[in-house]
Amino acid sequence: MKRFLMLCVILLVQFSVLQSHAAEKPPNIILILTDDQGWSQMSQVADPRVPEAVSVYLETPNMVRLAKSGMQFTSGYSPAPLCTPTRRSILCGSAxxxxxxxxxxxxxPADHMTIPKxxxxxxxxxxxxxxxxxGEQMISTPEECGYDVSDGMTGNVTGGMPNSLGVKGGHDDGPPHFIDNKDPKRTRTVTDRAIDFMQTQNSAEHPFYVQVSYYAQHLSVVCTQExxxxxxxKGTPDRGYPPAWAAMMEDLDNGVGRLLDTIKELKIDDNTYVFFTADNGGRGTVPGGDQSRLETNHPLTGAKHSLYEGGIRVPFLATGPEIPADTVCHTPVVGYDFLPTFYQLAGGENAERKLTQDVDGTSLYPLFKNADQPLAARKNNALYFHRPNRSxxxxxxxxxxxxxxxxxxxxVRSHELYDLSHNPTESGRDLSESNPAKAEEMQATLLSFLESVDAEKPTDFKAKRKPKQQKARQN
Structure with a gap:
């Protein structure tokens, strides 16, 4: 009997050690980044408080699956209203x-902090x-930025975008450029490579980070015949989308589903975080679409290239072992928050000391515990966006x-002020005259930040001068 009890104690201790070891195992992290996907371009409502922010024509069951399994951020932002600046910002955690x-x-980027580093x-x-x-015209290669494996210096053409679109070469002229193949926008190939990497690292017992940057929904419009x-x-699209464009979205969604299925198959779902977002808002025009009623970011104002909500508010989802399922967070977050978030999830400590001052993002980890709180660590509680070339x-x-x-x-020419809690669509209710003190206070905060980082100015682009070289600054 004593031997039996002793054996039970030994087994219990071993089990506890194994459990402790498992708990200390660094998590796997996956970031899925889509291209030109608007805030409401899912079959999941973008914000329960805005019931019209959903498409009844598009079908994205795997994006819905991802949202339901974790946390949906209703005020999630891309760092910029266009491609490469967002990708550079996410990579370096900088505004x-x-x-x-x-x-x-x-x-x-290679001279600065990056997610892999x-x-x-x-x-x-x-x-x-x-x-x-x-990204287009990125200076550093993925390997120079700390990646072990990559597809190299890829851009839109790599993803199947011809150098000219439409009858006369304009992006918005003519019919959609439909090409039937089994790998539209390279979605299957990109997903295959990500899955192979996940399987290899899991077999080698390495924690892994993989960023899957899909080419869809960027031009041109490509989908499977099926x-x-x-x-x-399906009948008439609800937002003026062409059927081929909607088909391309579901082909993309299938790629997301394959990644989620692989996590289950590898039995690593208890130690894997998945984040999902887009590089900017939806396009204002889509080849082959009904431009008279095209609303890719409905009901938001603006589209890609604009800093109104339609250009920068995007789908933003997160799931993982410490993120409660089917939860909604209204706290504003942005793509340059990923770097400090991933650093903390990986076990990194003393971020204020170890990450450089060039990292403007804030870890989202506290929101996983309490979605209703503001991020206390975010300086001035501020998210910054800047596009002086568009003034x-x-x-x-x-x-x-x-x-x-x-x-x-x-x-400064002028400013506008909106209370997004009451007016998320920025539909004409400018508060700058009725609340001038708030507008002036926020303008001072914005101008102070722009000056502190030596931000580009409209005159830099008018004179065709390059922006000043930024140097990495260590604490």
Whole structure:
């Protein structure tokens, strides 16, 4: 009897050690980044408080599955209203006012903190991969930024976008460029490579980070014949989408589903985080669409290239072992928050000391525990957006948003103030005259930040000068 009891004690201790070891195992992290996907371009309502923010024509069951299994951020933002600046910002955890607001920038990501570098600093065992679209005119290669495996210096053409679209080469001329194949927008290939990487690292017992940057929904419009026929038979689209474009979205959704299925098959769902977002809001025009009623970001104002909500508010989802299922968070978050979030999830400590001052993001981890709280660590409770080449900047601070407009000489032309808790669509109710003190306070905060990071000015683009070189600054 004593031997039996002793054996039970030994087994219990061993089991406890194994449990402790499992708990200490660094988590796997997957970031899914889509292209040109608007806030309401899912069959999941983007915000329960805005019931019209959903498409009844599009079918994205796997994005819905992802949202239901974790947390949906109703005020999730891309760092910029266009491609490469967002990708550079996510990579380095820096606001685009700091790391470059346009495709071309003197900012060299390899010289700064990056997601792979941060993860390996937290735990050297991490293996990191990037598959899909890297970005147009990015200076550094993925490997120079710390990735172990990648598809290289890829861009829109890699994803099947011809150099010219439409009859006369304009992006919005002519019919949709439909090409029937089994790998539309390289979605299958990109997903295959990500799955192979996940399987390899899991077999080797390495924690992994993989960023899957899909080429869809960027132009041109490409889908499978099977999916095209499905949407052609669905009737009239609800937002002026062409059936081929809707089909491309569901082909993309199938890629997301394969990634989620692989996590289950590998039995790593208890130690894997998945994040999902887009590089900017939906396009204002889509080849082959009904432009008279095209609303890719309905009901938001604006579209890609704009700093109104339609250009930067995007799908933003997260699921993982410490994230409660089917929860909604209204706290504003942004793509440059991923780097410090991943660093903390990987076990990184003392982020304020170990991450450089160039990291403007804030870890989202506290929101996983309490979705209703503001992020206390976010300085000034502020999200910054800057696009001087289009003569505007923006600041989101709590429920308020300031739009600032520039004169060509770099001085302030005007500003607009919105309370997004009551007016998420920015539908004409400018509060800058009725609440001038709030508008001036937010403008001062925005201008102070832009000056502190030596942000580009409208005059830099008018004179065709490159922005000043930013240097990495260590604490």
């Amino acid at each position: 685009t006012a700091r790391c470059g607001s346009e495709f071309k920038s003197d900012w060299v 941060a993860l390996k600093m937290a735990n050297p065992k991490y293996r990191c991969a990037h598959f899909g679209k890297w 999916m095209l026929e499905k949407y052609q038979n 505007f900047s923006a600041l989101r601070q709590g429920d308020y948003k300031l739009m600032l407009f520039w004169k060509p000489d770099g001085s």
